[in-house]
Amino acid sequence: MGVKMGVNEQVSARESATGDVDEYMDALGRRARAASRAIARAGTAVKNAALVAIAKAIERDAPALREANARDVERARANGQDPAFIDRLTLSDKALKSMIEGLHQVAALPDPVGEIGNLKFRPTGIQVGQMRVPLGVIGIIYESRPNVTIDAAALCLKSGNATILRGGSEAIESNTALARAIGEGLAAAGLPADVVQVVETTDRAAVGKLITMTGYVDVIVPRGGKSLIARLMADARVPMIKHLDGICHVYVDDRADLDKALTITDNAKTHRYGTCNTMETLLVARGIAERALPVLGRRFAEKQVELRADPASKAILQAAGIERVVEATPEDWSTEYLAPILAVKVVDGLDEAIDHINQYGSAHTDSIVTEDHDRAMRFLREVDSASVMVNASTRLADGFEFGLGAEIGISNDKLHARGPVGLDGLTSLKYVVLGHGEVRQ
Template identity: 60%
Template sequence: MNAQVANKAGKTSPEEVLNYMRERGERARGAARHVARADTGTKNAALFALAQLLLDERKAILAANAEDMRAGRAAKLDAAMLERLELNDARIDAMADGVRQVAALPDPIGEMTDMKLRPSGIQVGRMRVPLGVVGIIYESRPNVTADAASLCLKSGNAAILRGGSEAMNSNQAIARCIQRALRDAGLPEDAVQVLTITDRSAVGAMVSMPEYIDVVIPRGGKGLVAAVSNGARVPVIKHLDGVCHVFIDADADLDKAIPICVNAKTQRYGTCNTMETLLVDAPIADRVLPKLAQIYREAGVELRGCERTRRLVSEARPATDADWSEEYLAPVLAVKIVDGLDAAIDHISRYGSAHTDAIVTENYTRARRFLREVDSSSVMVNASTRFADGYEYGLGAEIGISTDKFHARGPVGLEGLTSQKWVVLGDGNVR
């Protein structure tokens, strides 16, 4: 087991956790074969059943969530975390709607593409197949349980889900709906398992079982990543923090720059694609920063600025070096005046997290340079970083936003949960 992973609860022995995880892994491996060969109708039947059960069991889910919220408030969780943890009628409706939307997506499994007739007479192409058993570790946001379960199921994978410990009651209430939906559709309940232990060493166990788990997706902050990546024996696709930037270039149109910067910061504070640092080109700073500062002030956003920023915006607090790499997930914004595109790109590559970064400019050449040279999973011109999202990109839904470069990068939808194998069709051909 990964020794770096902390035992948060400290109540279960490492052997007990490992045995529990092995048993879960074995069951998932067995179920994966059934889900992989399930036809689209069966998978969709399970998804429609789940959507309906989420609505039918609304009272029970909300009661479980109220328990989590009570415990969360008693534990003095911060406002952003409580906001993500909370369920209400609208969020349950949205969760059911999200599951139905996944059902409506085309089934990627079994699709054959690129068939070519070779001179030898064989036909060679590719077939899209599930990854197998996917382990997902995610934050205390209960709707992710339904999202992750439905995406894994539709892409023909079995899933082991380890949500944040603060959401345990909500997740278990949703898990009961998932189990029933799978059963009703004739699929094995073990196809989606929501872990019932909060022990963090379960996370270490997940990345130490390549015989049972094919890929692990950690979705969270730096601590999770350090714990998961260290000594992992299972491939990991990291969905990490977002230290996202907007750079307002000297040739920006302020009628675009101001709404973009307001949206990127204030539309939702707690998400990974929210802007955390604003970079402003020196020649335009005195025209844009005072206006933006006023809007942020009215929205209650605290500004932390470099020296030059503070000369234009008196209320900005001095930014320290730590601010440039901080993911606030809160109404706080770091602001820096830079000298041109190169300085902006240097800053982003030094302090960013390779998640999502945007330039606001009417200058075609600089826009193209930004797109090519900023090495992040999404790069944008004249658009808010908040668009980095599976629904917004037309993927239908997302399991998260990969900050890794291999297999899947940026918002990951159904296709990111599959791979392609080679298919050869012959008619008695020999080499």
């Protein structure tokens, strides 16, 4: 093939042999690799100009974008997709406005590329430091959420990377229309069109190919539910920045301030049920359980949160007259509910809390509520998660809240970036050596 496929050609691509999709993806990869050189050396002003021009194109083309999106939505409805799916797919006025604002915000962020740090003289006379550089080519795989197309393109562009975007097939017309706006913005700034490429075939083989093109793609950032990520993990050969699930804990220590414990656990669980940094298990120290559980439990009961409690906490909760308490099964400790359900367990103290979190958690975000300094410090150090907190809601684990300006996702891998991943996470550090003729002795 060697050229981008338009929407009209999708059907043929979908029906074609995998070989053709392979060729198509190879061509995309080759062009992305070439474009990655251009975007890596592009200056800050050029990248910002492209971001602003993309925002303008979206603003101007809003009616056409909404029409393309309406066709996607209609097809998704006809295919029987549920309201939550339709909601994520729909490009409302508000969604378009938020895209445009996002582009301006990313333009306003400091450019991480080229920053040199830690430049020190060595006894030989050379000066050694580290320069922040783009990763190269980033593949983004996501579900039918057209806003991700713009969010991801903006962050990758600003961090000097070329991008291959592969959104859910139900959003194909929206994404193709957004791709035109992106292309226009790149052209206005004098950047090659291949800096951001949207995969314009809905053939699933394209994903399989994308995650194995180690010669062209430096990293894959998958955004979506656990089943998508798990499927990709099984076959990927390209490294991924990802998180599989968020089984987040709040541990209420026996030296906790009860007001803080109530505010934090309420927010961590009920602020939003479907997010990865929502608390899924509440651990309460035995020494405070009789006092704390009735208070916390009543708040959850008021908000219709079902409690899956171990025998010790169940006894206390029921004695306090709290309904909607069922006995937890071992499975509950490793379940991400994404729903008004909370696992509850009484633990002996800090050691058991840390052990429980390290064993059953997903290394995402965990928080301790305590007034005790030593215990707070031990929790921070010994809980092996991407974000560890003292007296704060797990819901604060977020790129904006952490001051990264934006985030492409949250990683609970251990290599490279952990936790919320912003522009820095889309770059790496290379060594720079400034010499004057020095050699190895």
